[in-house]
Amino acid sequence: MRLFAAVLPPEAAVAELAARVAALRGLPGADGLRWTERAGWHFTLAFFGQVDESVLPELHERLGRAAHRHPPHEVRLAGGGRFSDKVVWVGVEGDRATLGHLADSAEAGARRAGLHMDRHRPYHPHLTLARCRGGADLRPYVAGLEDFEGSAWTVTELSLVRSHPPTPGVAGAHPRYEVVAAWPLGR
Structure with missing residues (x-):
């Protein structure tokens, strides 16, 4: 099974972001992004x-x-950026240090469990909003996220998530995610 460790934002944070994403999806060329x-x-x-x-x-x-x-620890969805001309993402503010340490610990735990992990890279917390295969000017979408600042929320658990790939040959199909286990933070 295809797995990853994640932090899932609460519904209130997701709703705030969804309102901003709806505006981004109205920009010219947005229908060319996934x-x-x-x-x-x-x-x-x-x-x-x-x-x-x-x-x-x-x-x-x-x-x-x-x-x-x-x-x-407390964080908030805020701002945004892009990876080259391929990905638009929303960022995070708040206790990024603890979030980064949690990511490092999850990766180290997987190694100790016997999983082969790719080369360690510094953690860059982001939530992917859209992808582009052919390359596009993503600057308008990043600009539309510059002033975005969601409400603060507390990260309280680490989740193990299973990714189910999209159905092949179905236009517009997306991966499906399933939380298979979760652990509370702290003691």
């Missing part, structure tokens, strides 16, 4: 890829330990 579904909005902490079921007990144990080592 917009992520609201149900899939999350902050990926560590991507594990294909994981054999035999590894799950150890992975659960390690992620539980990682969650308990980090306190609940």
